[in-house]
Amino acid sequence: MARDAGLEELLREELGQRPGLNEKAMFGGWAFLLNGHLLCGAREDGMLIRLGKGNDAWALEQHGVKPMMSGNREMQGWVRAGSEAFGNDMLRKRLLLAALNFVEGLPPK
Numbered sequence: 358m359a360r361d362a363g364l365e366e367l368l369r370e371e372l373g374q375r376p377g378l379n380e381k382a383m384f385g386g387w388a389f390l391l392n393g394h395l396l397c398g399a400r401e402d403g404m405l406i407r408l409g410k411g412n413d414a415w416a417l418e419q420h421g422v423k424p425m426m427s428g429n430r431e432m433q434g435w436v437r438a439g440s441e442a443f444g445n446d447m448l449r450k451r452l453l454l455a456a457l458n459f460v461e462g463l464p465p466k
Contacts (some may be wrong), residue, residue: 406455421440426446
């Protein structure tokens with residue numbers, strides 16, 4: 358899976374210089390971690406967003422947002438936003454804010 362440098366840069370701009378934010382290669386793409394917890398990711402097939410179990414229903418109602426799949430298994434609390442979704446500035450910001458709210462509530466690793 359190839360990386361999406363444009364999406365990576367969008368995520369960097371949105372996330373800013375937040376304390377505890379790190380980046381690294383993961384899952385065939387580029388991952389953003391906050392306080393050691395996976396927050397979101399960028400791959401050529403879209404933006405991965407961690408919303409937490411039970412927090413993803415609203416996101417899945419948005420055009421271009423689908424459940425994240427790992428093989429044949431749906432990853433509860435994770436969504437994949439395609440280019441139509443992450444290209445929408447308001448939706449991208451809403452997804453990232455929801456992910457930040459969830460991950461900031463987790464104890465640091």
